[in-house]
Amino acid sequence: MLFYPTIGKIRRNCNRTFSILMKEHLPVSYSKDHLFIEDVSVADLVQAYGTPLYAYSASYFESRLDLYNRGREGLEEQIQFCYGMKASSNLELLRLVAARNWGADIVSGGELFRCQKAGIDPGKIVFSGVGKTESEIAYALEAGIHLFSVESPSELRTISRIATQKGTIAPVGIRINPDVDPGTHPYISTGLKENKFGIGHSHALEIYREAASLPGIRIKAAGFHIGSQLLDFSSYEEAAGRLLALVHEIEDLGISIDEIDVGGGLGIDYLQNHDLNEPLDTPDPAAFVRQMWHWINESDANRSRKLRRITFEPGRSVAGNAGFLITRVLYRKRNEDRQFFICDAAMNDLLRPSLYQAYHRVIPENASRSDTFGDLVGPVCESGDFLAKGRNLPDLQEGDVAVLASAGAYGFIMGSNYNSRPRSAEVLIRGNSHKLIRKRETYEQIIENELIRD
Numbered sequence: 001m002l003f004y005p006t007i008g009k010i011r012r013n014c015n016r017t018f019s020i021l022m023k024e025h026l027p028v029s030y031s032k033d034h035l036f037i038e039d040v041s042v043a044d045l046v047q048a049y050g051t052p053l054y055a056y057s058a059s060y061f062e063s064r065l066d067l068y069n070r071g072r073e074g075l076e077e078q079i080q081f082c083y084g085m086k087a088s089s090n091l092e093l094l095r096l097v098a099a100r101n102w103g104a105d106i107v108s109g110g111e112l113f114r115c116q117k118a119g120i121d122p123g124k125i126v127f128s129g130v131g132k133t134e135s136e137i138a139y140a141l142e143a144g145i146h147l148f149s150v151e152s153p154s155e156l157r158t159i160s161r162i163a164t165q166k167g168t169i170a171p172v173g174i175r176i177n178p179d180v181d182p183g184t185h186p187y188i189s190t191g192l193k194e195n196k197f198g199i200g201h202s203h204a205l206e207i208y209r210e211a212a213s214l215p216g217i218r219i220k221a222a223g224f225h226i227g228s229q230l231l232d233f234s235s236y237e238e239a240a241g242r243l244l245a246l247v248h249e250i251e252d253l254g255i256s257i258d259e260i261d262v263g264g265g266l267g268i269d270y271l272q273n274h275d276l277n278e279p280l281d282t283p284d285p286a287a288f289v290r291q292m293w294h295w296i297n298e299s300d301a302n303r304s305r306k307l308r309r310i311t312f313e314p315g316r317s318v319a320g321n322a323g324f325l326i327t328r329v330l331y332r333k334r335n336e337d338r339q340f341f342i343c344d345a346a347m348n349d350l351l352r353p354s355l356y357q358a359y360h361r362v363i364p365e366n367a368s369r370s371d372t373f374g375d376l377v378g379p380v381c382e383s384g385d386f387l388a389k390g391r392n393l394p395d396l397q398e399g400d401v402a403v404l405a406s407a408g409a410y411g412f413i414m415g416s417n418y419n420s421r422p423r424s425a426e427v428l429i430r431g432n433s434h435k436l437i438r439k440r441e442t443y444e445q446i447i448e449n450e451l452i453r454d
């Protein structure tokens, strides 16, 4: 199967929205009315591993990495990709990332540990996040990461102290909060001044001045991450423009900035308005990379300046449409005029619908199911436990299997043991083969760390 784009299209309107779209097929199809992911039948997966089950298409995941790589052709030294692994971090997926020579954007010691296990080069790791602990900082210094993306003056001082104690130098960039509205859901917008992330523009020069005076610190970069699920490039243009203006002021202080970290955030098509047979319209990662390169290195404002390396940290746009949550309908019921499909996956398996009313397309395993209206809910004891609410849904029968699409990013990873529900298994598909990449949790594992003391 080929998942590469077929047509490019520029969308621009007078409100300054701008993006470059491509056409793309998801790795799902029907054969004789039964659903396949790549060339594996969903019924076979259910038979082999049970439900709920996360399934990832390896070929699709890799095709997304390749699209980004295509954007840096000829600029391999100047453009670096660090997979935003908070989107989905199973070791097998990280191995695919490492095989493409990507690094990772991490936000915890646990993520660094995963990178080491998966063979991601520490020299390509950026450590982001507002609350790095002392032990995490020490661990990252020992590992020899590429960059600390610093989010507060206190964090900067802590890094300086620990690096000095260790007799080493910490490479740092400051994450600037550019106060740009990316027009996405408030919970996933991160570059507004009311968000906890980054350093406000008005404090930026101060912190760079301090960084230059501290021992154990080497200033390398400046960066931003303005939010997630961004379908419009213009907020990046705005953020890049503001950051570059600031970078020029920083350099006027005699501090050199060699690298700009533009974060992640590129969005995906959640299939809300598509016939499954139709290709999706989705922002083109290669065009996005080229466009950012242009805005940062070739735009007029910057023409007289040196070339800067750019780091991208895409997560959702790599993993999102590679993943599927497979579930089985346990019961149907009707309360007054509302119809409920109760399935065996719940908010503890896929939190996004409950957390931010996210839309996930529900695809029936059996293509012959007609449409109806209702709620797809899970067994968790919360009214907020739904996977699809008040929507057109396939008319699923008890025992039917359905697939929630676009669940590869912020899906399994946000799972929990709420209601003492074991986390689901994960499986990786390639062509007509599949392999288990995470076993289903057991009840014993859920209580493993609890201590009964007399």
Ligand SMILES: Cc1ncc(COP(=O)(O)O)c(C=O)c1O
Pocket: 084, 086, 087, 105, 128, 129, 190, 225, 227, 228, 229, 263, 264, 265, 266, 313, 314, 315, 316, 317, 409
């Ligand atoms: C600093 C940083 N980089 C990268 C990402 C990945 O973003 P996305 O999955 O939208 O590409 C995030 C997500 O929150 C982030 O906070």
